[in-house]
Amino acid sequence: MAIDLIRIDDRFIHGLVIIGWARALRCKQIVVANDKVAKNEPQKKLMRIATPDEIKIFIVTINEAADLIKKGQFDILPTILLISNPKDALQLVQEGISIKNINVGGMKFTPDRKQLFPSISMNDEEMQVCRQLAANYGIELEVRTSPESPAANLLDHI
Numbered sequence: 001m002a003i004d005l006i007r008i009d010d011r012f013i014h015g016l017v018i019i020g021w022a023r024a025l026r027c028k029q030i031v032v033a034n035d036k037v038a039k040n041e042p043q044k045k046l047m048r049i050a051t052p053d054e055i056k057i058f059i060v061t062i063n064e065a066a067d068l069i070k071k072g073q074f075d076i077l078p079t080i081l082l083i084s085n086p087k088d089a090l091q092l093v094q095e096g097i098s099i100k101n102i103n104v105g106g107m108k109f110t111p112d113r114k115q116l117f118p119s120i121s122m123n124d125e126e127m128q129v130c131r132q133l134a135a136n137y138g139i140e141l142e143v144r145t146s147p148e149s150p151a152a153n154l155l156d157h158i
Contacts, residue, residue, distance in 0.1 A: 004079055008083055008102060012082050018050070024147035026114075031079060062095075070092060085107065099139050106120065
């Protein structure tokens with residue numbers, strides 16, 4: 001797998017992803033892997049509008065993303081994979097996708113979630129899944145807002 005960045009960000013396509021991460025990585029493809037978004041035509045249309053023309057966008061389910069990754073669809077061009085939560089990352093590794101590092105970028109606050117960083121909140125189940133990703137699969141979970149920001153280890157905060 002040659003995906004340059006796997007990022008948990010429940011907003012998916014927005015300025016920081018496009019201006020910050022995509023530019024820094026010279027990204028040519030963005031994969032939004034989310035079961036709900038893949039079936040939501042208005043949301044897909046908005047994401048396509050927000051993505052610059054020079055970047056190809058794929059909006060697929062988690063299973064479809066795993067299949068495309070296994071087939072080598074993203075092996076050549078610099079690619080960002082966006083998912084919305086740790087459970088989606090776990091599903092990818094359970095589908096046989098090898099992941100070394102996940103950038104945790106944005107998970108909105110809700111009353112059932114504990115705020116860990118200004119833009120990252122998680123509930124107990126999400127924190128447990130993060131621990132499982134690290135312990136069982138050796139995945140590094142870093143918090144880094146932008147490519148220029150220093151990285152923090154998410155597990156030090158949960």
